[in-house]
Amino acid sequence: MAIRDPEIIRDKQQMRNWSRSMRSQGKTIGLVPTMGYLHQGHLSLIAEARKHAQLIVVSIYVNPGQFSATEDLSTYPSDFHGDIEKLKSINGGVDVVFNPKDLYDYGGDRERSGGNEVEREGGVVVSCLEDGGGGHETWIRVERLEKGMCGRSRPVFFRGVATVVAKLFNVVEPDVAVFGKKDYQQWRIVQRMVRDLDFGVKVIGAEMIRDEDGLAMSSRNVHLSPQERGQALSISRSLFEAKSAAKGGKTACSELRRSVIESIEAAGGKIDYVEIVDQESLEAVEEIKGGGVVVCVAAWFGKVRLIDNMEIHL
Numbered sequence: 001m002a003i004r005d006p007e008i009i010r011d012k013q014q015m016r017n018w019s020r021s022m023r024s025q026g027k028t029i030g031l032v033p034t035m036g037y038l039h040q041g042h043l044s045l046i047a048e049a050r051k052h053a054q055l056i057v058v059s060i061y062v063n064p065g066q067f068s069a070t071e072d073l074s075t076y077p078s079d080f081h082g083d084i085e086k087l088k089s090i091n092g093g094v095d096v097v098f099n100p101k102d103l104y105d106y107g108g109d110r111e112r113s114g115g116n117e118v119e120r121e122g123g124v125v126v127s128c129l130e131d132g133g134g135g136h137e138t139w140i141r142v143e144r145l146e147k148g149m150c151g152r153s154r155p156v157f158f159r160g161v162a163t164v165v166a167k168l169f170n171v172v173e174p175d176v177a178v179f180g181k182k183d184y185q186q187w188r189i190v191q192r193m194v195r196d197l198d199f200g201v202k203v204i205g206a207e208m209i210r211d212e213d214g215l216a217m218s219s220r221n222v223h224l225s226p227q228e229r230g231q232a233l234s235i236s237r238s239l240f241e242a243k244s245a246a247k248g249g250k251t252a253c254s255e256l257r258r259s260v261i262e263s264i265e266a267a268g269g270k271i272d273y274v275e276i277v278d279q280e281s282l283e284a285v286e287e288i289k290g291g292g293v294v295v296c297v298a299a300w301f302g303k304v305r306l307i308d309n310m311e312i313h314l
């Protein structure tokens with residue numbers, strides 16, 4: 001297989017210049033936004049993007065704006081060189097890795113703007129940009145969709161995601177962008193933002209990739225101890241069981257929820273939420289009938305918060 005080095009771009013203006021130049025030559029651009037520490041789930045998004053665009057940009061940026069002060073920004077895993085090696089060896093490679101030094105750097109007075117000194121590996125504790133400001137005060141909120149599930153326990157998460165994705169769209173100007181359905185609520189929020197704000201980007205949701213034993217692939221899995229990793233299998237196991245129970249006629253959501261909660265707790269997990277919601281509106285459903293629902297879970301194993309979900313169509 002041919003090895004191809006991606007071009008690495010760190011400057012916002014240079015990124016925009018590259019995209020505009022490619023578009024002026026009639027090329028289409030697919031964007032895959034990531035926070036790095038790439039795994040097979042990310043690589044599947046790239047394969048999906050390849051089906052829809054001629055050139056592929058992968059962004060690697062751990063966005064401080066979506067973490068609150070108590071969350072895990074300072075320990076979020078990174079391995080930029082490892083990521084590049086993985087990207088080099090995939091079929092067709094990628095064209096550009098956009099790795100901005102700081103997307104929230106507007107070139108002003110760094111002393112006064114504060115909040116831009118995002119030192120993670122250096123151990124400096126950092127949080128969302130709220131306190132320091134970072135010279136940034138514009139946020140996008142997708143008001144209804146962001147309220148439940150992950151939005152309840154991560155209060156700045158979705159405004160941070162929507163805002164950074166809008167910034168990436170404005171800098172990269174892609175035709176298509178691919179998001180994983182593992183982050184189901186995030187995918188729906190980005191879709192809604194694009195519709196509501198008339199971004200000229202087609203948003204594609206790509207299927208979730210699991211490890212062979214069923215665990216949803218996630219960069220944070222690296223922080224699980226072997227014991228926690230074994231216990232965490234209760235999430236996917238209980239979701240598959242819920243799906244077959246529903247298909248077998250157990251369609252009352254309260255019962256399905258209860259059995260998912262019980263299985264995860266019995267394995268030692270701490271539930272953040274288990275919700276059964278409509279796939280588009282993300283509103284709670286009481287009884288699974290004809291339309292598509294998705295069972296969404298967030299649970300803690302030790303210090304690691306994992307999310308997973310299962311779409312069910314009867």
Ligand SMILES: Nc1ncnc2c1ncn2[C@@H]1O[C@H](COP(=O)(O)OP(=O)(O)OP(=O)(O)O)[C@@H](O)[C@H]1O
Pocket residue numbers: 033034035036041042044045178179180181182183206207208209210216217218219220221
């Ligand atoms: N297992 C997976 N299958 C499909 N897509 C995935 C999977 N894991 C992550 N993605 C997608 O990759 C994109 C980048 O996600 P991100 O870099 O946060 O990785 P992650 O594994 O979700 O990390 P974490 O959940 O630990 O933050 C998102 O669109 C996300 O939904």
Ligand SMILES: CC(C)(CO)[C@@H](O)C(=O)[O-]
Pocket residue numbers: 033034035061063066161164165183186
């Ligand atoms: C979409 C995203 C790259 C925005 O920072 C992030 O939330 C992620 O990796 O899922």
Ligand code: BAL
Pocket residue numbers: 035066183
């Ligand atoms: N994949 C979502 C990024 C986050 O949890 O912050």
